[in-house]
Amino acid sequence: MFTRHRQLLLFSVAIFLLSEYTPPPSSAAAHPREPAPITRFRSYLKINTAHPNPDYTTAVKYLTAIASTIPTLRIKIIYLTTLEKPLLLLTLAGSDPSLPAVLFNSHLDSVPVESSKWLHDPFGAHLSPEDGKIYARGAQDDKCIGMQYLEAIKELKGNLDFSPLRTVHVSYVPDEEIGGFDGMAKFVESEEFKELNIGFVMDEGQASPSDEFRVFYADRTPWHMVIKANGLPGHGSRMYENCAMENMMKSIEVITKFRDSQFDLVKAGLAANSEVISVNPVFLKAGTPSPTGFVMNMQPSEVEAGFDIRLPPTADPDLLMRRITEEWAPAWRNMTYEITKKGVLRDYLGRPLLTPTNDSNPWWSVFEQAIAKAGGKLTKPEILASTTDARFMRQRGIPTLGFSPMKNTPILLHDHNEFLKDSVYLDGIKVYKHIIKSLSSFNGTSSSY
Template sequence: MVKPNMRIFILSTRTLVFLTLFSITTQQEVPETSITRFQEYLRINTAHPNPDYSAAVSFLNVLAKSIPNLQTRTLYLTTPQKPLLLVTLPGSNPSLPSILFNSHLDSVPAEPSKWVHHPFSAVKTDDGKIFARGAQDDKCIAIQYLEALRNIILKDPEFKPVRTLHICYVPDEEIGGLDGMAKFVESNEFKQLNVGFFLDEGQASTTNQYRVFYADRSPWNLVIKATGMPGHGSRMFDNSAMENLMKSIEVVSKFRENQFDLVKAGVLANSEVISANAVYLKAGIPSTNGNFVMNMQPSEAEAGFDVRLPPTVDPDLLKKRIADEWAPATRNLSYHIVEKGPLRDYKGRPLMTATNDSNPWWIVFKDAVEACGGELMKPEILSSTTDARYLRQLGIPTLGFSPMKNTPILLHDHNEYLKDTVFLEGIKVYESIIKSLTSFEGAGPL
């Protein structure tokens, strides 16, 4: 017979054991899934100006090596601080041109105070939204590529593609790619890949259809500088620097207005016109108190413009317009253009990839998206710029695509997020695309 005080002791002991086991269970890590791996990658801060490329490459390298049959190489094309990870699934016919998928490692900066959740916490809310810088641009596809391969090989351990598939994770896309993709395409390592088709990032779609891009707009940094007579702030005279610059800004603004009218009227898409947006003004004579001297007119003034050109535009004609109308020397104006990336391919053709029956890669890609229940919108020119331009310059068929539908476009915005269901559906889309592209035997480079 158990005494009452002994019974209390036994019950207390059992309770303690139960609570201890419960505590251990609840403290265990959540089982690793595609979503948790996505969140883990999002928590690596690769935002400029100090992206942690080393941690990102290390994470992706381990993830790739956890998938059977994948090979990895880390390349250092500039400095040890800017690694490039190359993941490869060898094909059975290495003589065929390979497939190359791309994702950039870096992200734009984020302002934590403007976010509902910290931009590098990758919080998933009850409604499935995963908040993080890079959730859409473009860490989603970085993980989706690998998760799609994981699923393919899990379902069929003997899977062997005909064409070799490569995935590259490159640095510095958000700042022009000059130490990233631009260096990669010039390297011997890239030449040895024998790339026949390239798939890069796209953008979210707010509709039930996926967006796909056959070209990018090319960026120009335009600086217009004005000079003129300096003088007392009270004087009225012609040809001051500020007057000359303001006239120039008025001309550029009128051109911008005319281009924007075509967009508002539905004649052209935003990505099909030339945009010219003023991004800074610099003038005045600084005073000792941190302000400006108010009774002096400066002899110099300048303005900076972000100009974007669709591939259908003749860049020489725009340069002539700038010289004759926007910054004529007769008004004491000068200008300087920094062309950030190529405008034409090696044969002098506009940087565009055909999206019709003349391009067999397009047919295979389109059929693969539709085979898994997806639907594509009319192909577009991307209004911004990606690493895709460096491949199009080589004449390699290139598409921009990120499988995000029914999703607000939040790249570079506060509170960037991607829903878990959208992310998981994108993996299924890439499974179909990978199997179709790597089994296609009918085309070499166009």
């Protein structure tokens, strides 16, 4: 952990480097009358922040260059781990700093690409003149909202009537796509975060194929489970009780029945995919290798299988653990298991990690009214099937909603040919203008849920 003096020194260095910063060269032809926000968005998309080697430094320099053009917007670069993983924090001070602030979060990184599977260079930000689609890794997940926050604040500050009551913070964090453990997880534990006095957070959501916006009040929590079955090795012709492969097959059969019971609820329309516990096999390791494949006349003494488990906040983790120890990997069947929990299901008071979307949460009605003022409609609030940095804020008892203003758009996060239409992007800026103005002007009680 760097000292505050060290952070200020590094920040000064960053500002010096900024004076020599030039945007990445364009790899797409210029488009006549292209709106400046689209040009800036495409330039951000051209910065390769995909794993395994995300260029966070260039991304932060670029965002800082734009932020420096917005009057009274304070800029701070924080290093929670290494110089290669900066966290950018922007602050627009409110007139009443005693009120809990509002945080708008996005992540800098994106997932890897298979360039050969793309129609266009995934880091070229190609803008199709026929339909306005901007092809790039991160176009939906989630460089769009990071730039929309900035553009919305830039336009609001251009209006001299805008004076926020509450302080507004905007954060750009590293490593969300690989768990967030060197990003938001460390940030929420830092003194810098505690000093922000955050009362409400907006984080990423997902695109909506319909003409209504989607909003998420919770994430599922991932558990990675590896089961090992052991037994005596034997000749391939022998049949005997409790060999390693037989034990694993029994476990997989039991796990499959549980998976089917959960999936049946989804197929019957009784629950959304994100509302059930999903258990999906991801690997199976067994057998004795040979130069031509595997030894066919030898039964293995050890078998290993991996499963990706996702739990909604309503799930009972203790009940699932009993199921694992008694049915899925019982010790009496010479089985062991290891679970890597990528998050928790309860906050610091023992409550499920979810944000109420009713009158018990005053922020919800403010957000809902802001969407209406922007001319939009919301679908029924959902649990996100995957996992985002929002869980770290909810764990601290801070109400957090996941939202990305992309309607009439296919869901393409982590997919080949990820794109976002220019018109959808520009509309999202207008939506965030209403959201930022409404949330920062909220003068009611804003205690954590």
